[in-house]
Amino acid sequence: MSVDERRRVKRLPREVRERQILDAAVQVFSERGYHNASMDEISDVAGVSKPMIYAYLGSKEDLFAACVQRESANLLEAVAGGVDVDLAPDMQLWDGLRAFFDYVGEQRAGWRVLHRQAISQGGPYSDELVAMRRRAIGLVDTLLVRTATKQGLDEHATSATEALAAAVVGAAESLADWWLDHPEVPSRIVAARLMNLAWMGFGDLVEGNTWSPRG
Amino acid sequence: MSVDERRRVKRLPREVRERQILDAAVQVFSERGYHNASMDEISDVAGVSKPMIYAYLGSKEDLFAACVQRESANLLEAVAGGVDVDLAPDMQLWDGLRAFFDYVGEQRAGWRVLHRQAISQGGPYSDELVAMRRRAIGLVDTLLVRTATKQGLDEHATSATEALAAAVVGAAESLADWWLDHPEVPSRIVAARLMNLAWMGFGDLVEGNTWSPRG
Structure with a gap:
């Protein structure tokens, strides 16, 4: 040199x-x-x-931990930054999902490290993933509670929002994992699939639109 | 003695x-x-x-691997055994979800080992979990493809079923994890929440019932 x-x-x-x-x-x-x-x-x-x-x-271990931490912080920041809290809740959820899938689509290597490698490594790395998931569930839950309250739903109905938020976040994570193997599908389409699943399912709470077993 | x-x-x-x-x-x-x-x-x-x-x-390692394997096999067996393949697809999904949440509810220790401990251990244990998830996605996808085909949907629409199946399975896993911390909610209620999410969301494909962003 x-x-x-x-x-x-x-x-x-x-x-x-x-x-x-x-x-x-x-x-x-x-x-x-x-x-x-x-x-x-x-x-x-x-x-x-x-x-x-x-x-x-x-060390390599420290470096991996730093990667997981950075990717997790960047992802949360991208999602939070993509959402305007003055919009209606469904638009906030839509913008948040778009920001999530845009981030994963642009940072496939980061998501792979954060999701697949951290899970397969276990220990503190998977703890980071679990903590990120909890924060995400909290954010979605806040949106659903706001919607349910606005619709005048009672406490019984709103107690269901955290379960729904957990389901939506798990669905997003699993769908993003599936998407790693199907990169040809556009980000917007993946986000729209989940939005339909989430919002139509949430119709159960806000509109009494439910599936019931027959017989 | x-x-x-x-x-x-x-x-x-x-x-x-x-x-x-x-x-x-x-x-x-x-x-x-x-x-x-x-x-x-x-x-x-x-x-x-x-x-x-x-x-x-x-060894302790072998014993843990045997636990993860047994719990994973028992869970898949419980779900497969709970489903009658001659019923309509929505009833099959409902029965499968009921069997899944009944199993998790009755075998909380097993689910905790299979899900939380295996993830936090990483390595071959999380591989087992990933393999189980893939099999579950395949089962749900088969149901959705059958429904979509029956409704006369074209290839474009049916190509979406695998993504939806991944979302539903991720939602089920995340909801079961949430449920570990909320054991007071009855199994049937948890299953019904997810069924509404899954089937109403699937209405997107079968009935063109969708959420769209405004503006």
Whole structure:
């Protein structure tokens, strides 16, 4: 490396260097899985030396934890940022689902690390996923409670909203996982499928529109 | 132990002894989690000596794998056994959901091991869960395809069934997880919530009954 190159590399602020490392790590973990990912490959892809990676972000384990945390924070931020809380609840749910699937579609490697790799690694990584899911259920529940209350539903009906919110969030996660294997389907179509499922199902509460077993 | 007691214990066939051990292991893993579960406690609860547990079912790791496998097989069997394939698709889905939530309700410890502990352990245990989820999606998809075809829907519409099946299965899993923390809700009510979500959402395909964004 020439003195000029060295100066250029050195001039990068730490957060830029860390982002390069995390971007590379997400890509490598996503493609290889945790166990088969090597620090050598992450160093190659990032264009950052291994000693610098260790100095900035620690061991492979620490690096994976940092990836899961960053992807989880970015995803929640993307969804929250996509929603205007002054709109009607159904539009908020729609915008939130669109933001979720847009994010997953643009950041497939990140979602793969966050969802598939974190689950298959277990431990603190899956705890992060569980915590994210709980926050998402809370957000959806708030929307459903607001809708149900506006429609003048009683306490019995509104107590059902958390169960529905859990179902909708589980459906979103499972659908996003399915989508990893069907990238040809547009984001908007995937979001619309879930919106129909969620909102039509919610019609049970707000309009008394229900399915009943026969006989 | 007296000679009489020894004879009585010895007389138990191996499969009965193995079931005792697995029942105890599921209970202890469910309450303590994998890491904090001890072979001593499993031995106490089962009333079977540690050397015999090792001889019959191997290490703690092997024992946990056997629990996850047994619970996964039992759950699929309970759901498949609860469905009459000669009924209409919506009744089959309803019976399948009822069987699923009845099983989870009766076997809370088993579901906790299968779902929460297996996810937080990762590796081959979460693989088992992923495989079970795929089989469940396949079953629901078959039902939805049959319905869509009966309604004379074209190929474009039926290609959506797998996505919907993934959403319904994810919703069921998430709802069952929520239910672990809300055991006071009756099984039938939980199943009915999801049935409404699933079948009303499926109305999108079969009746063109959809939610659309305004503006």
